[in-house]
Amino acid sequence: MEQVKVKDKTFRPFIDKDKLQQRIAALSAAISKDYEGLNPLFIGILNGSFIFAADLFRNISIDAEISFIKLASYQGTTSTGTVVTAIGLDETLNGRHVIIVEDIVDTGKTMSAFLPELMDRRPASVKIAALLIKPEALQHDVKVDYYGFEISNEFVVGYGLDYDGYGRNLPELYQVAE
16 A cells, blocks of 8 residues: 545555455444344445445345435535535334444534434434544544444545545545645
């Protein structure tokens, strides 16, 4: 892995694709074990989670469904502080076991805004699976039940995560270079 340039920023190698896939396989195995016989509904948060959600779901070994919703709170490298729902859920959640799939949980604002709306639909349970968590940045009481990597409070790009819409296609994760 070499440094990459995305728009006006340089990013250094952070987590390679082999390490990503190994961790995702372990997460999928844990979720499959925990939800055996429960037919969970995975809800991927677009746009950032689409690659992680696809790889996670592809490794799930139990009956399950997947859907997506679009929520946004980022512009560039900074959270805007406003969460917008652009694409809603069509599925009935009443009595369903739901697993929200996020690319990254940093401040927790997106999840804290979305969870009450989700709970109004009366799911049997709700858990969160995230590829990355940033404990140092957490400002809201959000519990991430399954996560790939705990990282420092630095901006990352690749594997679905973007910088102003660019860099999602990078197969590995990169961290902003100082």
